[in-house]
Amino acid sequence: MSYSLWYWPDLQGRGEFVRLAMEAGGIAYTDRARAAGAEALLADLEGLTGRGAFAPPYLETEDGVVSQVANILAYLGEKHAIAPSGRADRQWLNAVQLTIADLVAEVHNVHHPVAMMGYYDDQKPEAARAAKQFRAERLPKFLRYFEQALAANAGDWLMGETWSYGDTSLFQIVAGLRYMFPKRMAAIEGNYPALIALHDRVAALDGIASYLASDRRIAFNTDGIFRHYPELDAA
Numbered sequence: 001m002s003y004s005l006w007y008w009p010d011l012q013g014r015g016e017f018v019r020l021a022m023e024a025g026g027i028a029y030t031d032r033a034r035a036a037g038a039e040a041l042l043a044d045l046e047g048l049t050g051r052g053a054f055a056p057p058y059l060e061t062e063d064g065v066v067s068q069v070a071n072i073l074a075y076l077g078e079k080h081a082i083a084p085s086g087r088a089d090r091q092w093l094n095a096v097q098l099t100i101a102d103l104v105a106e107v108h109n110v111h112h113p114v115a116m117m118g119y120y121d122d123q124k125p126e127a128a129r130a131a132k133q134f135r136a137e138r139l140p141k142f143l144r145y146f147e148q149a150l151a152a153n154a155g156d157w158l159m160g161e162t163w164s165y166g167d168t169s170l171f172q173i174v175a176g177l178r179y180m181f182p183k184r185m186a187a188i189e190g191n192y193p194a195l196i197a198l199h200d201r202v203a204a205l206d207g208i209a210s211y212l213a214s215d216r217r218i219a220f221n222t223d224g225i226f227r228h229y230p231e232l233d234a235a
Contacts, residue, residue: 001028002028002029002030003027003029003030003061004029004032004059004060005018005019005029005030005031005059006032006033006041006053006057006058006060007033007041007056008033008056009031010038011224012172012176012218012220012224012226013057013224013225014056014069014104015057016218017069017073017165017168018057018069018073019031019211019216020168020171020208020211021073021076021077022076023207023211023216024082024163024168024205024207024208024211025076025080025207026207027076027082031216032044033056041056045058048065051064052065053065053067053068054067055067057069057072058072059075059076061075063075069097070097070098070101073165073169074090074094074097076165077090078090082163082164082165083159083164083166084159084160084164089159093158093159093164093166096158097165097166099142099145099146100169100173103142104225106138106142107180107225109130110127110134110232111127111130111227111229112127113126113127113129114126120227124231127229128232131232131233135181135184135234139181139184139188140188140191143188143191143192143195144192146173146192146195147191147192147193147194147195150194150195150198156198156201157198158170163205167198167201167202168202168208170199170202171198171199171202171203174195176220176225176226177226179228180220180227180228180232180233181228181233183233183235184233184234184235186235187235
């Protein structure tokens with residue numbers, strides 16, 4: 001079947017973690033709001049009843065609406081064999097994905113530390129303080145965890161012999177952080193060689209290489225989660 005993915009049409013955001021997994025796996029989907037617009041997304045979201053979604057991204061499937069990035073990826077992982085078959089391995093992969101979600105939330109809080117719905121320009125002093133702590137303390141802690149996770153299994157991938165949705169998500173983390181903090185990432189990338197090598201392997205996957213070269217890959221911008229404000233970056 002072809003899935004319907006609903007997410008904001010002009011940014012990568014959390015929806016990109018789902019897009020990357022589907023592109024890598026050759027999973028057919030329609031990016032509905034890219035075609036119909038943000039207004040259509042809001043109308044569809046409002047029209048969901050019962051077991052709907054709190055917010056995008058969400059996926060329309062034969063089993064109903066599936067929402068939340070980690071939940072969507074776990075669903076696709078089982079349906080399309082882009083996750084390991086063993087229960088313990090699937091649960092561990094889900095834990096890594098949930099840790100990625102924690103990092104994504106902290107990344108967003110860097111530039112919106114006071115009011116999530118407010119403007120960045122109205123909280124720039126607070127954002128500068130948040131960015132300094134994030135660069136110095138939180139970012140290395142997360143990257144160290146991912147590096148250790150990669151070392152926990154033999155093979156080139158997070159789970160060993162083949163790629164999984166965890167690998168495509170880690171690719172997006174590296175790509176997003178390089179855009180957001182180019183100076184800081186250049187200074188510390190050498191501490192995480194397995195993670196950087198994984199990023200490069202994912203980029204070379206046929207489905208990902210084609211996607212990155214296409215107009216389906218929305219460019220990073222200052223409306224998304226990973227935002228580059230030069231004043232928030234430093235080595």
